[in-house]
Amino acid sequence: SGERKRAPQHRVKQARRGKMSAANGAEGPAAMRTKTDRSPVSIVLGAQWGDEGKGKLVDLLATEMDIVARCQGGNNAGHTIVIGKTSYDFHLLPSGIVQERCKAVIGNGVVVHLPALFKELEVNIEKGLKGWEERLLVSDRAHLVLTLHQEIDGLQEAAKGKGALGTTKKGIGPTYSAKASRTGLRVHHLMGDFEAFSNKFRHTVEAYKAQYGDALRVDVEAELALYKGLRERVRPYVIDTVTYMQEAIKGGGHNILVEGANACMLDIDFGTYPYVTSSNCTAGAACVGLGIPPSHITNVFGVVKAYTTRVGDGPFPSEQLNAEGERLQSLGHEFGVTTGRKRRCGWLDIPVVRYSAAINGFTSIALTKLDVLDTFAEIKVAVAYRHQGRAIKDMPADLEVLSQVECEYVTLPGWSESIADVREFEKLPANAQAYVKEVERLCGVPIQWVGVGAARDAMIKRF
Numbered sequence: 432s433g434e435r436k437r438a439p440q441h442r443v444k445q446a447r448r449g450k451m452s453a454a455n456g457a458e459g460p461a462a463m464r465t466k467t468d469r470s471p472v473s474i475v476l477g478a479q480w481g482d483e484g485k486g487k488l489v490d491l492l493a494t495e496m497d498i499v500a501r502c503q504g505g506n507n508a509g510h511t512i513v514i515g516k517t518s519y520d521f522h523l524l525p526s527g528i529v530q531e532r533c534k535a536v537i538g539n540g541v542v543v544h545l546p547a548l549f550k551e552l553e554v555n556i557e558k559g560l561k562g563w564e565e566r567l568l569v570s571d572r573a574h575l576v577l578t579l580h581q582e583i584d585g586l587q588e589a590a591k592g593k594g595a596l597g598t599t600k601k602g603i604g605p606t607y608s609a610k611a612s613r614t615g616l617r618v619h620h621l622m623g624d625f626e627a628f629s630n631k632f633r634h635t636v637e638a639y640k641a642q643y644g645d646a647l648r649v650d651v652e653a654e655l656a657l658y659k660g661l662r663e664r665v666r667p668y669v670i671d672t673v674t675y676m677q678e679a680i681k682g683g684g685h686n687i688l689v690e691g692a693n694a695c696m697l698d699i700d701f702g703t704y705p706y707v708t709s710s711n712c713t714a715g716a717a718c719v720g721l722g723i724p725p726s727h728i729t730n731v732f733g734v735v736k737a738y739t740t741r742v743g744d745g746p747f748p749s750e751q752l753n754a755e756g757e758r759l760q761s762l763g764h765e766f767g768v769t770t771g772r773k774r775r776c777g778w779l780d781i782p783v784v785r786y787s788a789a790i791n792g793f794t795s796i797a798l799t800k801l802d803v804l805d806t807f808a809e810i811k812v813a814v815a816y817r818h819q820g821r822a823i824k825d826m827p828a829d830l831e832v833l834s835q836v837e838c839e840y841v842t843l844p845g846w847s848e849s850i851a852d853v854r855e856f857e858k859l860p861a862n863a864q865a866y867v868k869e870v871e872r873l874c875g876v877p878i879q880w881v882g883v884g885a886a887r888d889a890m891i892k893r894f
Contacts, residue, residue, distance in 0.1 A: 470497075470685040473730040474717050477694025478787040480703075480741035482767065482774060483734040484799035484882055486510025489526040489690045491880075491890055492732075497685040499527025500536035500676070502720030503710040504692035505576055505606070506547045507599040509767060513885050517558050523548045524555070525690050528563055535563070536672055539572035540710065540720020542606040543618065544581075545661045569665060570672035571619040577632075579639060579649045580605040586646055607709040614638065621662045622669055629655050673722035680727055689717040695787035696741075703830060706745025714791040733793035733876065735784055737801045737866075740774040742767045746833040749777035749813040763803040778811045778840065781873045786826040788876050796874065797890070798867060799882035807845040810866060813838035814873060843869060851884040856893050859883075 473492065477483045490512045493499050506522035512529055513519075519529060523543060528535035537543060552563065580602030588600060609615035614635060620628050636649050679685045693712040696702045701713060710716065714731050717723055738759055741747050750756065756776045759765070765774035787793070804810050816823050816836040827833040846860035853859050856867075859881075871878045881891040 469727055470680045470683055470687055471729040472680065472687045472689065472717070472723060472727050473732060474689040474691060474714055474728060474791075475732050475734060476691040476714060476787075476791055476793075477697075477712065478733040478735045478784050478791075478793070478796070479694055479739055479780070480696045480747075481694040482509075482740055482742065482765070483694065483736045484797070485691065485734045486512050486521065486526040487799065487882065487887075487890065488732065488734055488797045488880065489688065490514075490529065490887065492688055493527035493530045493533055495686055496527060496530070496533055496688045498534045498536060498676075498679055498687045499525045499530070500538050500672075500687070500689050500721055501525045501541050501692060502538045502689055503540040503712060503716040504708065505542040505601060505603045506544055506551070507601045507603045507708065508692035510690075510692075512887075514887050519555050519558055519560065520551075521555070522551055524551055524563075524567070527688065527690065528566055529560065531562055531566075533566060534568055535566050536676070536721070537567075537569045537573060538672055538676075538721040539570040540716060541570070542574045542576050542603055542610070542710075543569065544576035544602065545665055546578075546657070547576075547601075549661070549664060564667070567668045568670055568672060568675065569618060569668045571617070571622060571669050572671075572673070573618050574606055574610050574615045575618060575621065576602045576606045577616070577635075578602075578654060579636060579647065580609070582647055582649065583639060583643065586643055604709040609635075618665070618669055621658060622666060625659060625662070628658070632658075676721050676723060680723065689721065689723070691716065695790060696783060698790075701786075701790055703745045703833065704828075706743065706830070730794045731791050732879070733784075733788060733791060733796045734799060735779075735796050735870075735874075736799050737779060737804055737870075737882075738763070739777045739780045739783070740765050742772050742774050746830050747775055747777060748782075748816060748833065748836050749780040749838050750775055751777045755807075758807075759803065762806070763800060778813055778838075779870065780813045780838070781870075782813065782816055782826065784874050788874060793876045795877045795879035796871075797880035797882065798870060798878050801863065801867070801881055802849070802851050802883045802889075804845065804866070805849050805851075806847065808847060810843045810845050811840040812843060812870065812873070814841050815839040841869075851889065853883055854888065854891060856881060856891050859891075 475485050475489050477485050510521045510526045512526050525535040527533040583605040584600045584602045636651055639647055693708045695713055697708045698712045699707050718725050739749050759776035818836045843866050844862045846862040850859055850863055867878055867881055879893055883889050
């Protein structure tokens with residue numbers, strides 16, 4: 432018909448209007464809403480190098496949430512949700528989108544590759560995802576990952592030679608670089624005048640061509656045609672998510688969960704730089720990536736795998752380049768959700784977890800994949816670092832130092848039986864309980880959940 436359908440209005444209904452009116456009226460500060468009237472905001476974050484099982488905890492918590500939001504990263508992240516016999520893989524979409532009551536928010540701090548977003552939707556729709564059209568919200572301030580960013584990512588990685596970082600080549604780094612240099616394209620640019628968007632795109636290509644020459648291959652007209660179609664597909668879901676989140680928080684009556692991508696040791700400031708991602712993956716990212724004031728954060732849940740893994744290059748103090756490492760990799764099915772790359776494996780590293788807890792202020796921890804340790808007669812835990820014979824308390828910023836540290840281990844007895852069907856902490860084998868309690872003591876943070884399998888209900892809640 433040629434008529435453009437109006438995008439649905441995704442607004443949180445303002446609760447307690449009378450009280451708000453009083454607060455804005457002549458009654459003064461005494462009538463202002465107190466912090467307890469605001470909606471609680473919880474954050475789920477990875478405490479190691481990623482792949483800890485954050486998606487599973489998000490899925491568990493999302494059953495009681497009204498909003499689940501991503502605040503940083505892009506489709507370089509990978510979260511898996513297992514529901515019955517169906518496994519959903521999410522990269523850009525918040526994991527909470529599988530919950531029918533949840534709005535799934537992609538915040539301003541996320542970088543969005545629209546072709547990948549719709550491909551991800553198509554794959555999960557085939558697996559049974561329904562009703563997402565009424566739940567997905569995309570920030571108009573989010574930056575766009577362009578195909579040329581992915582090309583540049585590959586060129587930059589190739590140019591590093593032996594010093595390559597092991598990037599996913601999804602274009603995440605170049606997009607954040609463009610954001611920092613104030614040359615990026617945001618979702619609202621695409622939603623506005625397309626001729627203006629096209630001009631910005633052409634200028635962006637010219638600037639990169641001047642830097643990379645003929646090595647950078649971009650079909651400008653094909654890309655513009657692609658984005659002209661994509662803008663109408665994404666338009667119904669684009670809103671001002673900053674205002675949306677503010678209304679949800681201040682209105683009260685909503686449970687809000689922020690789903691962190693990547694993990695603390697991949698944070699661009701606090702991780703093993705430069706073998707990190709291109710964004711902040713720590714608690715502060717929820718504030719800047721969604722427009723949430725720090726005072727509104729209620730809980731910060733850290734997710735810790737019962738052993739340690741990392742994908743790509745970079746120091747890994749507790750890595751086991753031996754049969755035990757291979758056994759952890761095999762039993763844990765340690766292959767990256769996003770890249771399919773084999774994960775490096777090692778024992779649980781307590782200095783890493785303590786460092787992450789200090790930076791993020793974890794209120795409690797979810798200890799995942801405990802069942803992977805079922806068949807180990809003895810289980811080691813790295814409890815301290817030594818460098819050149821000297822004990823060190825801090826997490827070294829210098830990677831040369833970190834790559835040289837030696838771990839001090841404690842050895843705990845295994846339990847040599849399957850815990851996959853256990854659903855109460857007290858029914859775990861005594862040695863499994865002892866392992867959890869010792870990790871809790873060493874970390875100094877209470878362990879609230881214990882993961883014992885891939886199934887959706889295979890998460891024991893202790894309190």
